[in-house]
Amino acid sequence: MAKIAIDAGHGGADPGAVYQGRQEKDDNLKLALAVGERLQNAGTDVFYTRTEDIYQTPYQKAMAANESGADFLVSLHRNSSEYPNQYTGVETLVYDNKGEKAEVAEAINSGLENIGFRNNGVKIRPGLVILRRSRMPAVLVETGFINSEEDNRLFDEEFDRIADSIADSILQTVAKNEDAVQEREEVYYRVQTGAFRNRENALRQQEKLSAEGYPAFLVENNGYYLVQVGAFRKLENAVRMEAALRENGYQTYITT
Template identity: 60%
Template structure:
């Protein structure tokens, strides 16, 4: 399945975002959003943007664009700022709450940027932010260093291509994990044994009777299970059949 992601270059137009020594956050945000988007597109993601030029949008309009497009993810690019110049440095990723795949993705992005030399401030919950609150899909806001930190700007400029690649790879890596994640199965377990021969005895007995039994070696135990079902109702039916047949059973998920 191809994922769709909307990238948002924070601020724009009459809203420059944070400014430091003539450097405007909106420009850094756009440059990075476009660079990350290019890599994501090359990797089969359907990428869209809230803006590709220097135009103004309210945060609410940005969230609306994502909702109207019905994308799977929304990722907003920003740079941080502190009240005093060169007071702070480091990267953080903001999320509505620390749950689900967006949180995992946020952690992966922070870690990837940390490997490039940024201080890892971490992942923070910011439920009040409009682009996180009003978007209907998992949403992240990446603060790629402080714009009023000379140290962070040096990293941003000198390692720009690596930064774009690292963020894109963290996103893609998180999506891969989700894709390979196995669906939940309900399995009916009829026995759990330390000795393999005891498990085998039960397994062969069940197979002889026509049950779809199999053996699982897990945490030092040989487990005999019968059937793997995505619908719990099917597992319950199998459990009933086995109990009628004299087995004691338990339904496990794995």
């Protein structure tokens, strides 16, 4: 299961956007903890850049996420504009519109649109430190405008649905990609009985093994002819095969 870093934007001496006493840093932290709780309840390992009202630079947050070993980073923010009620809607920012981060960004926007927010799209922002400095795929979510009465109403009245939607978007997209990677990188264990420069010598050992009932085959690698037996998904099966081959006098080791 992937490890997710959750960043609550701003904090401490940096309140972020402010509107009629409402501070962005507070909304961000409340939502970050709620999304993280849902991810943890689904069995996901979660790292928070902050869980209280403290100040960190975006660089410090990116470095903390990197050091945590997280596989994906979601930074939660709220937008603002020059005049109250000038704009509404959600948007998600990415370093570039490629790969897993783009998929998660689209999923988050679509989910929040279904709740009632205007979908302002996915925007490319390579200059943002939290996106540029993180080593894992990352998105920055602007969850509505803090100086929009309509967006604040949605944020407050539909808060649980918002947290559910963001968590589900992360889980579904990251899990899908994780499964695809595991399929591409599926490991098979083999028992090797010999490595020969001469192909004829390798063939003789392969034929001997086959005559004894072992599923032996040749692999050519860097000028050597490798004689290997079996292709096991479970290591314990390869160990049993190795023990049988050793008992019959072969010098063996397990490879993948």
